[in-house]
Amino acid sequence: MASDAPVTTVLGLSAYYHDSAAAVVDGGGIVAAAQEERFSRRRHDPSFPELAVRYCLDEAGLALADLDAVAYYERSDLKFRRVLATYLGTAPRSWSSFREVMPDWLSWKRRAPDTVRERLGALFAGPVPEIRAFGHHESHAASAYLPSPYETAAVLCVDGVGEWTTTSIWHGVAGEVVPVAELSFPHSLGMLYSAFTYFCGFKVDSGEYKLMGLAPYGRPVHADLIREHLVDIKDDGSFRLDLRRFAFQYGQVMTGRGFEELFGGPRREPESPLTQREFDLAASVQAVTEEIMLKLARTARRLTRESRLCLAGGVALNCVANGKLAEAGIFDELWVQPAAGDAGGALGAALLAQRGPARARSHTRQGRDAMRASRLGPRFDDDRIQAYLDASAIPHRRLGPEELSRAVAGQLAEGKVVGWFQGRMEFGPRALGSRSILGDPRDPAMQSAMNQKIKFRESFRPFAPAVLAERAKEYFELGQPSPYMLIVARIAAQQQLAERDPGESSGQVSEPASGQVSGLELLKVPRSTVPAVTHVDRSARVQTVDAEQDPAFHRLLTEFDRLTGCPVLVNTSFNVRGEPIVATPEDAYRCFMRTNIDTLAIGGFLIEKAEQPAWPENDNWRELIPLD
Amino acid sequence: MDAFRRACVLALLAVAYLFVVLPAGLAARLLRDPLNRALRPDARTYWSGPRA
Numbered sequence: 001m002a003s004d005a006p007v008t009t010v011l012g013l014s015a016y017y018h019d020s021a022a023a024v025v026d027g028g029g030i031v032a033a034a035q036e037e038r039f040s041r042r043r044h045d046p047s048f049p050e051l052a053v054r055y056c057l058d059e060a061g062l063a064l065a066d067l068d069a070v071a072y073y074e075r076s077d078l079k080f081r082r083v084l085a086t087y088l089g090t091a092p093r094s095w096s097s098f099r100e101v102m103p104d105w106l107s108w109k110r111r112a113p114d115t116v117r118e119r120l121g122a123l124f125a126g127p128v129p130e131i132r133a134f135g136h137h138e139s140h141a142a143s144a145y146l147p148s149p150y151e152t153a154a155v156l157c158v159d160g161v162g163e164w165t166t167t168s169i170w171h172g173v174a175g176e177v178v179p180v181a182e183l184s185f186p187h188s189l190g191m192l193y194s195a196f197t198y199f200c201g202f203k204v205d206s207g208e209y210k211l212m213g214l215a216p217y218g219r220p221v222h223a224d225l226i227r228e229h230l231v232d233i234k235d236d237g238s239f240r241l242d243l244r245r246f247a248f249q250y251g252q253v254m255t256g257r258g259f260e261e262l263f264g265g266p267r268r269e270p271e272s273p274l275t276q277r278e279f280d281l282a283a284s285v286q287a288v289t290e291e292i293m294l295k296l297a298r299t300a301r302r303l304t305r306e307s308r309l310c311l312a313g314g315v316a317l318n319c320v321a322n323g324k325l326a327e328a329g330i331f332d333e334l335w336v337q338p339a340a341g342d343a344g345g346a347l348g349a350a351l352l353a354q355r356g357p358a359r360a361r362s363h364t365r366q367g368r369d370a371m372r373a374s375r376l377g378p379r380f381d382d383d384r385i386q387a388y389l390d391a392s393a394i395p396h397r398r399l400g401p402e403e404l405s406r407a408v409a410g411q412l413a414e415g416k417v418v419g420w421f422q423g424r425m426e427f428g429p430r431a432l433g434s435r436s437i438l439g440d441p442r443d444p445a446m447q448s449a450m451n452q453k454i455k456f457r458e459s460f461r462p463f464a465p466a467v468l469a470e471r472a473k474e475y476f477e478l479g480q481p482s483p484y485m486l487i488v489a490r491i492a493a494q495q496q497l498a499e500r501d502p503g504e505s506s507g508q509v510s511e512p513a514s515g516q517v518s519g520l521e522l523l524k525v526p527r528s529t530v531p532a533v534t535h536v537d538r539s540a541r542v543q544t545v546d547a548e549q550d551p552a553f554h555r556l557l558t559e560f561d562r563l564t565g566c567p568v569l570v571n572t573s574f575n576v577r578g579e580p581i582v583a584t585p586e587d588a589y590r591c592f593m594r595t596n597i598d599t600l601a602i603g604g605f606l607i608e609k610a611e612q613p614a615w616p617e618n619d620n621w622r623e624l625i626p627l628d
Numbered sequence: 629m630d631a632f633r634r635a636c637v638l639a640l641l642a643v644a645y646l647f648v649v650l651p652a653g654l655a656a657r658l659l660r661d662p663l664n665r666a667l668r669p670d671a672r673t674y675w676s677g678p679r680a
Contacts, residue, residue: 239674
């Protein structure tokens, strides 16, 4: 292919570590993107995203041979060098890790583009297009800047690690991402946060947002210890970890004995009761993370002289830190890639591979981003849903869009919990009103009911609100739109209730006689007029819903507001703990029947739990889903 | 057969680790830490320029 030939239609891939995904872009923009886990039903599935690729090609109406190129989201050759350098640098302690991972690295992982070519060739007919590999952080940066609403921007990418880079600043300009500065492995903010995730007894690469949710229950009493003994932070936000207390660089665990000495004991065993120590550790690492992110942002502003910031990388999913960034006013505007983790790398790589008019066109959007409200996954039309309902003899009613909104809003206003399955599936970890479970946020019992009886998850975990975009400021101190639920803001003063809990201002959690600290103790105290979405520190992870970008969800919120005077709903992902968000009508009905969701609104159909036949499963299904 | 193959692979890895990785690693660390672990409390910054 001539080097200056236009490259328009591209399949992007991320695979082999966690959150494999595929994305297709063409001359009109982003056509499709999806994580493999949604199809394989394996949470954070790292395997080659065959099912996601098939979906994306089907959605685009393309065969593999129709593509101009395939783009892979990282340089496996450079990553291999980092892996080798790490083993060299940590021998002999690295032996147990070396023996586990080297066979795969030597046989196929170090030449991932060839491995991808072989897989695509085996799965699809016809020649495999040219495969191009881009840098991991470059892919993140592209996923943040190229679909953003901005002509030019500073771009900050922060994660665990790509090839070598863990933190990078870029300048997004004229459809390109130009590297400015970076920090390298093993000095990683993502690894620092994951180390505390591990030490507090949660799973690495999936439990970080639980640690973030835990933080408001504690106080940052260990922040100084972290700064003194774990990380040296410079004024410009650059940092280095003191590796003597960590184990991730050589072992298969995150922390060493140094952590236990520093924080007064061994790590918390998974699923064991949480104590004040974990709450305080969460608060402390969160405070340090926010400090670093703010300093990184100031440096990004100084080096690029841009007034808008784009964010990506796994740490960009820390929406509390994003909220502090937005509040700090370092930048005039902030945009976070909805799939900020490695799944988004597939999209970034695809966009990077485009050349010519398709790439030049990526910034003519008049202030709107190009993510199509991050609804990039499969949709199921009413005929398809009807066929499934009929084949499975599922009692249902068929309603028009307005009637459906009225019926669902009415049920929500009565305190029922509704599974909402509409339109194209979201791309990224958040449910945004396409694959959501919804509830009434005014109900103080809703948070505990949803955690215990529907999501089957830890009691301390908060729920997040969706709000009509035009009414958001009445309920939240939010200075900008938040369509992707990636910014945390305080509840507006006029919605807050007077402080009643004597322990609240100190952040102390009262300990029952058993010694087990329970989040329910704090959560039972209403803090606002929307208690189910108000976290214990009076914050919320807000989704603003725009009529143009999401008419169906906006219509529902409008109807709920008409009935209740409240334009807010609890919006949580349509899944139970440990499983991926539902993708198909079959997934949705299964989740609906396994839980205490009252009603399922799927396409133009309303399905009432009371009318359903007995579900032919006992509760043992929960044992089949690995806990996250 | 599979167990035998795994044992052979493990043995080869052990030999590689003992005779290549370990001495090369120790030698490399004498010259320069491949992971740049040293903290520099008096330095103003840890930023480096873009990697080629």
